[in-house]
C-alpha cells in the first residue's frame with residue numbers, strides 16, 4: 001500500500017516554545033487516522049504544518065511520493081492537493097455558498113465557470129445542501145456552514161483531507177450532521193487525518209489513532225486497542241480523564 | 249440640538265401603560281417650542297445688532313447674489329467656476345482611490361525582500377499627511393514648471409493642482425484602506441491560502457472586498473474634505489468657485505459672491521454626507537443582526 005502522506009521528523013517552534021518535537025507519521029491511501037490529545041498538545045499545529053500554511057523548522061512532508069518541503073516546490077500548488085477544514089469554518093462572508101465553493105477551483109485550477117458550478121452543485125446535493133447554494137454564510141446554521149466548508153475543500157478534489165476539530169465550535173445538536181458527512185467521506189475511501197475531541201467518533205471511524213502529547217506521538221494503533229488497553233500510562237491517564245468528563 | 253431632545257425619551261425603556269406615550273408627546277412639544285424660541289432669539293439679535301442693515305446688503309443682496317451666480321462681462325460666474333471644482337474633484341477621486349490602494353497593499357506585503365517597498369510606502373504616507381496641502385500645491389505648481397523637465401514642467405495649473413491633491417489625499421485614503429485590510433481576520437486569508445489561492449488571489453477575492461466594504465463610510469468622509477480642498481487649487485491661478493467669488497467681491501465691494509460659493513459647496517456636500525450617514529446606519533444594523541445570529 002502506497003503512503004498518501006508521510007511526515008518525517010517534523011519540528012516546529014513558536015519562539016522558545018517547541019510545539020512539535022519530531023513527528024513521524026505515515027498515512028496510507030484511503031486510511032483514516034485520528035489525532036487525539038489534550039488541548040495544546042500540538043494537533044492543530046501539526047495539521048497546519050502539513051499543508052505548509054505554517055512553515056516548519058525541520059523535517060519533511062511527502063504527499064503521494066512528492067516531497068513538498070523540498071526547495072523550489074510551489075506551496076500554492078501543493079495546497080490544492082491537500083484539503084483542510086478548520087474548527088471555525090472560515091467561510092467567506094461576502095460570497096454566496098456557491099461562490100465560496102467555486103472560487104478556488106476557478107481561480108487556482110482555472111476551471112471554467114460551468115464545470116466548477118456543476119461540480120459544486122453535485123457536491124452540495126450529496127450533502128443535502130443544494131437548496132442553500134445562493135445563501136450567504138451568515139444565513140446558515142453552524143452545522144450547515146461547516147458542511148459547506150467541507151464541500152469547499154472537496155471541490156478542489158484533494159488527495160487527502162485534514163480536519164481540525166471540525167465539530168468543536170458547534171452546538172451539540174449540530175455535531176451529528178457534520179460527523180455523518182465525514183463518515184460518508186470515509187466510506188468512499190477518502191484519505192483523512194483528523195484531529196478530534198469526539199472519542200466515540202474516533203473509535204468508530206479511525207483505522208488508526210495517534211495519541212499526541214507535548215508535541216510527540218506517544219502511542220498509536222487501532223482504535224479498539226488504544227481505547228481499551230493503552231500501553232502508555234499517559235495515554236491511559238488522558239483517556240481516563242475523558243471518560244470522567246463523560247465524553248467516551 | 250433641540251430636536252435631539254426627543255431621542256433620549258424614545259430610547260427610554262417602554263414603561264407600562266400610558267406613561268411613555270404622554271412623555272413622548274411632551275417631548276415633541278418641548279422640542280418644537282424650544283426650536284422656535286431658539287431661532288427667534290437669533291433673529292432678534294441679528295436684526296437689532298448694529299450694522300445689521302449693512303450685513304444684509306453686503307452678504308445677502310439679492311441683486312449681487314444673482315449677478316455673481318450669472319457673472320458679468322468683467323467677472324466670472326461663480327456657478328460656472330464651480331464646475332471646475334467638480335471637475336477637479338471627479339478626476340482626483342479616481343486617481344486617489346487607485347493610488348491609495350496600491351500604497352496600502354504595498355505596505356502590507358510581508359517578507360524581508362520587500363522591506364524597501366514597505367519603507368517607501370511608510371515614508372510616503374508620513375510625508376504627505378504631515379505637510380500642509382498648500383505647501384505641496386506650491387512645490388508642485390511652482391516648483392515643477394521651473395525645472396524645465398520635458399512634458400512634466402509644461403502641464404496646466406489645474407493639472408498641477410490635481411496632482412497635489414492626489415498625492416496628499418492618497419496618503420490619507422491609504423491609511424483608511426489599511427485599517428480596513430487589518431480589520432479582516434487573518435483566518436480569512438489562511439482559509440483562502442489553504443485552498444491553494446496565491447497571496448495575490450487571496451487579497452483580491454477574499455481580503456480586499458471585505459476590507460473595502462467596511463471602509464466606505466470613512467472613505468466618503470475623506471471625499472467631503474477633498475471636495476472642499478479643491479478650492480485651494482486657486483493658489484496656482486485657476487479660477488474656481490472661491491477665486492471667482494473673490495474676484496467678484498473685490499471689484500463690486502460686495503460679498504454675496506462668497507455666500508453663493510459657500511452655498512454651492514454645502515449643497516454638494518449634503519448628499520454625500522447623508523449618503524455616508526445611511527451607509528453607517530446600514531452597517532450598524534448589519535452588525536447588530538450579525539451579532540444576534
Ligand SMILES: Nc1ncnc2c1ncn2[C@@H]1O[C@H](COP(=O)(O)OP(=O)(O)O)[C@@H](O)[C@H]1O
Pocket residue numbers: 014019037038039040041042043044045046
Ligand atoms: N501561532 C502561534 N503562535 C504561538 N504559539 C502558538 C501558535 N499556534 C499554536 N501555538 C502554541 O502551540 C501549542 C500547541 O497548540 P495547538 O497546535 O493549537 O494545539 P491543539 O490543537 O492540540 O490544541 C500551544 O501551546 C499553543 O499556545
Ligand SMILES: [Mg+2]
Pocket residue numbers: 043044045164165
Ligand atoms: Mg487545536
